Amino acid sequence: MFLTKTPEILCSVGYDEKIDVWSAGVILYILLCGYEPFSDESDDDKVMFKKILNGAYEFHAPEWDEISESAKDLVRKMLVVDPAKRLSVNAAVNHPWIVGETKSTKELHDVTNKLRLFNSKRRLKTPMNAIAVVNAFKFGNHHLRNGSA
Incomplete structure (x- = not known):
């Protein structure tokens, strides 16, 4: 996080x-x-x-x-x-x-919209990271398995 x-x-x-x-x-x-x-x-x-x-x-x-x-x-x-x-x-x-x-x-009028934008970017990042980890195991990228991703 x-x-x-x-x-x-x-x-x-x-x-x-x-x-x-x-x-x-x-x-x-x-x-x-x-x-x-x-x-x-x-x-x-x-x-x-x-x-x-x-x-x-x-x-x-x-x-x-x-x-x-x-x-x-x-x-x-x-x-x-x-x-x-x-x-x-x-x-x-x-x-x-x-x-x-x-x-x-x-006035700070866009806080809600900015939070939505931020959260949507975070949600997109999580599946992409999951795919990268799966591919690392699948294709043998040992540096990702060892936690250096």
Whole structure:
């Protein structure tokens, strides 16, 4: 699952409640634009893991064009690779965007549609992964059997 792909988990280091801030940042990103912050067209987990470890994500146009700077600020502060520099849970829930101290330039009107789009992409990915695993066993791709897929 995408939420378990955090820098702390990928590096096999200890973690605290700030891992939840990372996961909430991923969810917030998805809610605002409709896709994961570290995904790309290649659908290659190694590429995604490298992006996660480097904190490499973008606010792509046109999805992010009308999202407020305050919302982007919160996402930026939640998706910080170094947990020591990442927002605490308390700081995240008290961020101006959360408490409503800043006004968005436009209402968040597409959340439901963005979630539907995100879920439809996830549903499509699962059968495709299942087919790849079946083919790996069928045709003897040993690297897939050993869990490196």
